[in-house]
Amino acid sequence: MSMRKDKMTGAWLRGCGLAMCLVLAGCSDSSDAPARPGPYAADDLWLCKPGIAQDRCRDLDQTITHIQEDNSQVVYQHEIAADPEFDCFYVYPTVDQRSEPGNMLDLEAGENLMLRPLVNQAARFNSVCRVFAPKYRQMTIGSYGVEDVRNSSYFSSAFADVEEAFEQYLLENPGRNFVLMGHSQGSHMLLELLARRFENNAALRNRLISALVIGPVGWLEVPEGEVVGGSFANIPLCTHATDNACIVAYDTNAEGAERPQREQALPCVDPTRLGGEPGLLANMIYNDQEGIPFPEGVETSWIGWPQMHTASCDSNGYLSIGTVQQERQPTVPPELVQLVLGGSLHQADFNYTIGDLLRLVEVQADSMP
Template sequence: MARKFLYVVTGLVVLVIAALLAYRLWGMQIIRAVMVPREAFVAIAPLPANAYDDPKMWIARPDIAKDNPALWTPEGVKDGHSPEKAPEKAAVFFIHPTSYITTLGDAHWNMRLDDQESLATARRFVKNQASAFNAAGSIWAPRYRQANYGAFLTDKPAAEQSLAAAYRDVAQAFAAFLKANPQGPLILAAHSQGSHHLLRLLRERATDKGLTDRIAAVYAVGWPISVEADLPALGLPACARRDQAHCIVSWQSYAEPADPSAVIESFERKPSFTGKPHKGTHMLCTNPITGAFNGAAPASANRGTLDARDADKPTRLVPGIVPARCDTSGVLMIGQPVDMGPFTLPGNNYHVYDYALFWADVREDAKQRLSAFLKK
């Protein structure tokens, strides 16, 4: 009996090892097979022209005082959002990343606005990401009919169609944001799919000096940007140092040993904003600890990482957890893998944690760039 039990245990161990090996070798292929929607793309109707006049279409905006996730700060942070609208504050437009993640038969190409599970996840992203900016200004974070996560795993025409549909909502929300904030400095921030839409906004408005002159900083995090082939079309340069305003910040986080090949291959395959090929160009990497273009910083300089692993305990801000080094590949290396939770992607990709790893550094960065902007 004992021997039979050992055989069963041994068999289970072998299966687990085989599964882990298969995931390591074919992780992205497995993810694509499960998560790319199988239905045909169905166009979604435009929202009403005044849709974003309704506070219910926003996860966060200044007049939402109750249950506003963007107002959150971890315990011990003393420079939290002030409800008084002061002239030195910015209006912050934040586009949340993909929270619509489905498998197999449940998948649509675009999220429905009544999808409560995806909305709850989006609210968590706003809490853990957009909150980093609440010391620099009042945050506006729209709901939008985002593209399914699977849209980023395929070259099917439906993927681009779903992203275009999502962008239409974002552009409409941005117009409402500008209408409500006709003057003063702006901070534009996003992550992942949100950064994809934010960069399109910048490209389409690059010649609008009335807008670009108001931008204190852009945080297009978790999305590759070519220094040579994309930046020239965006109307703003890369941020070279932390005391610089009117510039763009971006990084993509990986632990070592890193395998960013999936991101690089997709980046090189996609068209650029200038029409030049991406291949052979450099991805923008801002070191979030120093605020500088490229470079390295030790873990001891990291002002604070969000630790939200224990759902039963408040999220903690812990300094000195990870270093940051911009690699020649264009991605940001954070040293050896750290336990941030269950959402590390294949290749030691810490994409989900791009903001959380450097939450306190982003907070300081936004304050300093706004200060530099106001001194102009």
């Protein structure tokens, strides 16, 4: 057992007592919050959390340069919300690229890997919500090759951390409404959390603004043409900007990329059609850590291309990304395309839609009873 695992286990035992831990390990608590603190009371198990000494979401310079229609450049300062009325609980995607099955046990050593998706996906949400982002012993990329991975020990270990972190969030924030946000493996963890904690718990669903389950790559099942059923009976896909306790899910794909026709289309919620300008993405952003050349004159670490990209759900259920003006570069940056997936923009699932998602969660939060 690793030192990190020893620390987490020891903290858990001290927090709730051995007898209580054995009970919690054997059943799911249907209450709205845990009775006692667990290991995630420790600040060093969080990347972002209000009040901790090193909040990675607050420490970033998120000043951004927008490239306008005439290719002029406008610099915008990022403003952190002073007293937001809701929270965002974020679970990052796979960053452990080892080919052998396993879990990331040394969370301190892996922190730099966690920061890249955090920066691109979650940090900018602190303009509208308080961001909570736990570290967790996620599965390696190689674990996805294991038969029935959802029932594997690798998945169980990763999910146990996410669930404990969420329990700690509930304990410390009674009554607060929240958005769940995840990408790829993070979305897989959230789907499990929704199934175990929300599907049969009306009290928690009443606090759920929405769940951004981005890039689930087939793990979310909804009958084609329906908004509910399959994975969930009580948590539908979002169909209007004012819907709550619903799911926004999609997998992006480059427009025109040839992919085999699926027997059943993936669930696809186009965020531009939930109160935005249908078919036109509000803003695609990325930063200078992606290795993509910036236009001459850009001095910020972030660049944005407002209303340059189009989006629509195709016949396979992919959110197909195209461009409005070919002369505005880049169109679909080839550096972001995972060629092994044949046109998938999986790595940039959040980058293309973040402007619409930020707007959407604000509207949804205002619509809460």
